Amino acid sequence: MIDLKQIEKAINNDHEAFASIIKIIQNELFSIAYLKLTNKSNVHDAIQETLINAYTNITKVKQTQYFKTWIIKILINECQKINQKDNRYINVDYEEYFINATSDNTYISNIFEILKEIDYKYQIAIYLYYAQEYQINEIAKILNENENTIKTRLKRGKEQLKNILEKKENQNG
Amino acid sequence: MDKFDKDLKDLFQKQAIINEEQENWLDHKVNNLERKKQPQLFSLFKKHRLASVVITLLFVTVSIFAASNLQLFETSKVPISNDKAIARKFQNKQVQNINQTIENDEVKITINDILVDSKAIYFDAEVTLKSKKDNLIKYPYLNKISILNDDGSKIKTQNSSWRLDPETLNYVNNKSRELYKYTDISNKQTLKDIIKNNKSYKLKIEEVIINRQVKKDSEEYQKYQTLNINKTIDFKLDNKINSIESIKYHSDNKDIKVMYLDNTSLNIEFILNESKKSYDNYEVESTDFIDSLNIVTKDGTIIHTDGFEIKSNYQNNKYQDYIKVSFPITLQQSQDQYKFTYNLKSTNKFEAIITK
Numbered sequence: 411m412i413d414l415k416q417i418e419k420a421i422n423n424d425h426e427a428f429a430s431i432i433k434i435i436q437n438e439l440f441s442i443a444y445l446k447l448t449n450k451s452n453v454h455d456a457i458q459e460t461l462i463n464a465y466t467n468i469t470k471v472k473q474t475q476y477f478k479t480w481i482i483k484i485l486i487n488e489c490q491k492i493n494q495k496d497n498r499y500i501n502v503d504y505e506e507y508f509i510n511a512t513s514d515n516t517y518i519s520n521i522f523e524i525l526k527e528i529d530y531k532y533q534i535a536i537y538l539y540y541a542q543e544y545q546i547n548e549i550a551k552i553l554n555e556n557e558n559t560i561k562t563r564l565k566r567g568k569e570q571l572k573n574i575l576e577k578k579e580n581q582n583g
Numbered sequence: 584m585d586k587f588d589k590d591l592k593d594l595f596q597k598q599a600i601i602n603e604e605q606e607n608w609l610d611h612k613v614n615n616l617e618r619k620k621q622p623q624l625f626s627l628f629k630k631h632r633l634a635s636v637v638i639t640l641l642f643v644t645v646s647i648f649a650a651s652n653l654q655l656f657e658t659s660k661v662p663i664s665n666d667k668a669i670a671r672k673f674q675n676k677q678v679q680n681i682n683q684t685i686e687n688d689e690v691k692i693t694i695n696d697i698l699v700d701s702k703a704i705y706f707d708a709e710v711t712l713k714s715k716k717d718n719l720i721k722y723p724y725l726n727k728i729s730i731l732n733d734d735g736s737k738i739k740t741q742n743s744s745w746r747l748d749p750e751t752l753n754y755v756n757n758k759s760r761e762l763y764k765y766t767d768i769s770n771k772q773t774l775k776d777i778i779k780n781n782k783s784y785k786l787k788i789e790e791v792i793i794n795r796q797v798k799k800d801s802e803e804y805q806k807y808q809t810l811n812i813n814k815t816i817d818f819k820l821d822n823k824i825n826s827i828e829s830i831k832y833h834s835d836n837k838d839i840k841v842m843y844l845d846n847t848s849l850n851i852e853f854i855l856n857e858s859k860k861s862y863d864n865y866e867v868e869s870t871d872f873i874d875s876l877n878i879v880t881k882d883g884t885i886i887h888t889d890g891f892e893i894k895s896n897y898q899n900n901k902y903q904d905y906i907k908v909s910f911p912i913t914l915q916q917s918q919d920q921y922k923f924t925y926n927l928k929s930t931n932k933f934e935a936i937i938t939k
Contacts, residue, residue, distance in 0.1 A: 425616065428616070429613045432609065436601055436605075436606065437600055437601055440601045440609075454608070457609070457612070458612055465616045508601055508602055508605075521591070537595070540588070541592070541596070543592070568588075568591075
């Protein structure tokens with residue numbers, strides 16, 4: 411949870427406050443970049459550009475409670491810019507970025523790797539909804555789509571995830 | 584929301600924690616943002632046409648002048664204060680103080696510590712340039728360093744290539760402090776596997792590179808200069824150093840940031856409970872009380888038993904979210920394992936094993 415006072419300080423060019431906010435949301439930033447991009451160096455490029463953009467434009471944030479939405483939107487835009495320029499597909503290893511957490515379910519080694527198996531356009535919507543607990547209208551704003559599109563993506567993404575998980579569960583008896 | 588939705592949320596919450604390497608990378612980038620931030624003057628004058636014309640003329644004049652005198656654009660570098668980042672890089676590593684210096688007329692190199700973790704060996708080194716003939720921003724760092732046997736021969740490794748990967752800890756003009764990390768490029772072997780305790784080795788430093796940053800027409804570019812050093816320092820790892828990696832944490836315990844043994848003490852950094860922090864004019868105070876803390880050897884001998892208060896403090900314009908507590912203990916050569924237990928008032932009983 412980001413302290414709104416810290417955001418206010420960051421808006422007033424307090425570097426320490428900005429750094430502390432990034433610390434809190436670092437997992438989310440990497441998760442989104444990991445889902446959106448398929449090239450390892452691009453993940454770093456996208457996050458770096460996002461940090462610079464956010465840091466230099468932070469005074470434009472008018473409502474502190476929307477800071478996180480704002481920076482995620484910047485990151486998604488940066489990822490899209492990179493994807494338009496670079497279509498090379500290189501498998502990105504989850505462990506390059508994250509601690510490989512163990513799961514209680516033996517058939518789910520890693521929910522992120524499973525999420526990468528579903529249709530590309532459903533991944534971010536699913537992540538924002540389930541991992542970040544954003545509302546449908548907020549996801550629509552972040553992704554520049556209308557709410558019905560997001561609802562459809564969530565529904566279809568969820569169906570695909572269910573199918574994959576059920577298959578894995580059956581394979582593991 | 585059905586059960587599947589709930590399970591999915593739980594799964595996401597348990598995963599996607601970025602690893603130390605990425606965390607360090609991100610810290611480094613965030614620390615450097617302050618330097619990257621462009622002057623805001625242009626955005627202020629954008630709205631005023633006349634002012635922008637004046638600024639443009641001024642810029643052209645200064646640019647012409649700059650071509651004949653590059654130093655006009657030099658700016659003093661702000662020291663990066665990142666003690667917390669340094670502390671984070673040192674956690675989970677065995678630390679052994681070396682404190683050896685080599686120098687010539689131009690440069691002074693101090694190796695502060697040698698750190699070892701499961702993947703690599705690190706040298707915490709400061710490089711200081713002696714000469715300050717000009718006002719150019721200079722950033723010196725070690726370039727070619729290698730580890731040799733005591734007789735000067737190369738250490739035998741399964742893989743001939745080792746990756747030298749320096750990470751900036753702190754730097755000001757003419758001085759840097761970095762962790763020089765040696766790691767096997769195939770990730771199959773570590774220097775820790777090769778370098779044995781209580782045996783002497785040499786650290787050979789061949790070169791220092793000076794990265795001279797110059798600003799020309801608002802574009803940064805670098806000029807490099809190489810200094811030959813070719814000197815060695817002797818070191819050996821002390822077998823009393825114990826590995827943090829052998830600590831076994833209680834599965835859901837998040838109270839301890841780092842715990843390690845050095846030659847004289849058991850050191851524990853407690854993470855203070857986030858929910859207990861209260862914000863009042865930027866100051867944060869948090870307290871907790873450890874009812875009892877026991878350190879016993881594997882055979883049951885009690886080394887330490889006590890209770891104490893842990894309280895956050897406020898340093899360097901920021902609250903500390905952890906507190907370090909050291910307990911002087913004498914390690915027993917015959918013992919290879921110590922059991923460490925405590926009762927934290929706010930949490931359940933905690934137990935950890937620390938192994939030599």
